[in-house]
Amino acid sequence: MTGLDHAVLEAYLGRTRWFGGKGRPFRVTDLRVLAEMPAAEHGPSVTVFLATVDYADEEGGRERYQVPLAGYGETEERIGHAYVGTAEIDGRARHLYDAVHDHDAMGLWLGGFVAAEQGGVAEIGGLRFHRVPGDQPLDPGLRPSPMTGEQSNSSVRFDDTAIMKVFRKVSTGVNPDIEIHEELTRGGSEHIAPLYGWVEADVDGEVLQLAMLQEFLRTATDGFDLAMGSVRTLLADPDPDIVGSGGDFAGEAARLGEALAGVHAMLRARFPAERRGEQETAELARAMTERLDRALRTVPELEPHAARLRAAYDAVAALGGLDVQRIHGDLHLGQTLRTSHGWRIVDFEGEPGRPFDERALPDSPWRDVAGMLRSFDYAPGVVEMAGAGADLEEDTLRADRAQEWSERARTHFVDAYVAALSAVDAAAPADADVEDSVARERRVLLDAYVADKAVYEVVYEKRNRPAWTAIPLKAVAAIGAD
Numbered sequence: 001m002t003g004l005d006h007a008v009l010e011a012y013l014g015r016t017r018w019f020g021g022k023g024r025p026f027r028v029t030d031l032r033v034l035a036e037m038p039a040a041e042h043g044p045s046v047t048v049f050l051a052t053v054d055y056a057d058e059e060g061g062r063e064r065y066q067v068p069l070a071g072y073g074e075t076e077e078r079i080g081h082a083y084v085g086t087a088e089i090d091g092r093a094r095h096l097y098d099a100v101h102d103h104d105a106m107g108l109w110l111g112g113f114v115a116a117e118q119g120g121v122a123e124i125g126g127l128r129f130h131r132v133p134g135d136q137p138l139d140p141g142l143r144p145s146p147m148t149g150e151q152s153n154s155s156v157r158f159d160d161t162a163i164m165k166v167f168r169k170v171s172t173g174v175n176p177d178i179e180i181h182e183e184l185t186r187g188g189s190e191h192i193a194p195l196y197g198w199v200e201a202d203v204d205g206e207v208l209q210l211a212m213l214q215e216f217l218r219t220a221t222d223g224f225d226l227a228m229g230s231v232r233t234l235l236a237d238p239d240p241d242i243v244g245s246g247g248d249f250a251g252e253a254a255r256l257g258e259a260l261a262g263v264h265a266m267l268r269a270r271f272p273a274e275r276r277g278e279q280e281t282a283e284l285a286r287a288m289t290e291r292l293d294r295a296l297r298t299v300p301e302l303e304p305h306a307a308r309l310r311a312a313y314d315a316v317a318a319l320g321g322l323d324v325q326r327i328h329g330d331l332h333l334g335q336t337l338r339t340s341h342g343w344r345i346v347d348f349e350g351e352p353g354r355p356f357d358e359r360a361l362p363d364s365p366w367r368d369v370a371g372m373l374r375s376f377d378y379a380p381g382v383v384e385m386a387g388a389g390a391d392l393e394e395d396t397l398r399a400d401r402a403q404e405w406s407e408r409a410r411t412h413f414v415d416a417y418v419a420a421l422s423a424v425d426a427a428a429p430a431d432a433d434v435e436d437s438v439a440r441e442r443r444v445l446l447d448a449y450v451a452d453k454a455v456y457e458v459v460y461e462k463r464n465r466p467a468w469t470a471i472p473l474k475a476v477a478a479i480g481a482d
């Protein structure tokens with residue numbers, strides 16, 4: 001399939017929720033075909049495009065996006081919401097739709113995984129389907145349906161059995177989401193959705209990883225939604241005692257802390273880990289301080305807290321060393337799912353915006369812990385803001401209770417995380433002095449990472465959602481204040 005006008009695709013990209021360049025001037029400067037799937041009888045023609053996007057603003061830059069399209073001779077009302085445009089192909093007008101929304105098209109991907117068989121590979125139309133050894137047999141009759149929700153990629157579920165994430169922004173090399181899921185699946189982690197397989201294609205002699213298939217967690221509730229529900233329950237409860245109330249998240253937070261400790265322990269065992277020295281530790285503190293300096297230029301409200309933040313970063317430099325390992329890199333409650341079998345962590349793609357090879361570098365696990373702590377602050381912050389009214393006394397009471405919810409969740413999360421890690425590290429020396437210095441190092445790193453994240457959030461909110469700036473600003477005010 002050729003003949004797809006760049007302008008048609010540009011207009012479509014601007015309408016999708018997954019395109020990262022919305023609001024910026026951009027051009028599709030190259031469009032090539034990665035794969036052409038063999039059409040089923042009465043089915044659409046399906047082509048996987050690779051679109052190169054160049055930005056024309058000061059920041060500039062180039063990104064590549066995967067765009068699978070299904071082409072039909074007639075319009076298809078049922079997927080009208082996924083309409084991309086028309087193109088003349090082989091002398092015939094075709095109506096093009098985003099293939100992720102088309103069950104006939106997605107059935108071809110399922111067919112690829114089925115053909116690969118457990119532990120094998122199948123090549124179809126230019127796509128290579130890989131299956132992990134020992135996964136579940138896949139029924140070719142499973143019905144695909146697209147997932148809805150705010151996502152930076154596009155996910156399709158196959159009944160209650162499997163979920164496929166189609167990566168939108170793609171780069172050559174190993175996708176961390178696939179890499180980490182594969183290792184944790186091999187390790188038998190109970191805290192993830194096991195990987196079933198993935199899809200690749202070659203481009204200019206390099207490999208592009210395009211999609212990933214994993215177990216669909218039937219009973220999953222999004223961690224952030226669950227947390228917000230818990231806060232709402234608390235605020236609606238006339239009983240002032242949070243302990244034992246339906247709106248207490250301490251138990252859930254503790255179990256999530258244990259789950260993260262389990263994931264971190266396995267990542268440390270299965271990927272490179274090391275102790276960083278004085279210079280690199282000072283470098284980390286300097287990077288945090290520089291981020292603060294930049295933030296101060298955008299958000300002068302940070303000024304009253306600057307001295308305490310600098311002190312928190314100086315304390316990192318004074319540590320003279322820190323342990324690093326493979327981490328999640330973009331952890332928050334929205335990357336967790338609560339199932340009837342406990343907490344699972346998803347989306348190991350890491351920090352968006354950084355190249356894959358950088359994301360694979362060892363980093364401090366306290367960055368992940370800090371990400372979760374910030375989430376335990378956002379959930380009540382968002383609920384509280386939505387409910388704020390004209391009654392000042394009432395609002396103060398709500399704010400106090402929301403604060404109590406957050407403090408309890410954070411404390412129980414960290415305590416359970418540390419306890420579970422110590423249980424794994426039973427071989428570590430039980431020397432009291434060593435324990436003291438380890439505990440101090442943890443506190444210093446955690447404070448600094450929380451501060452660094454909150455500063456980032458203040459800038460983000462100020463630019464994108466000014467009314468929300470108060471949430472991270474409150475957290476910044478609490479750093480080193482005791």
Ligand SMILES: Nc1ncnc2c1ncn2[C@@H]1O[C@H](COP(=O)(O)OP(=O)(O)O)[C@@H](O)[C@H]1O
Pocket residue numbers: 147149150151152153154155163165193214215216217218220222334335337346347349
């Ligand atoms: N294995 C799964 N089972 C059920 N739902 C899932 C699973 N993995 C992800 N989800 C749902 O899809 C959402 C997006 O998944 P995620 O991997 O975070 O994608 P993205 O990279 O687009 O952020 C999750 O928040 C969750 O609601």
Ligand SMILES: [Mg+2]
Pocket residue numbers: 334335347
């Ligand atoms: Mg995600």
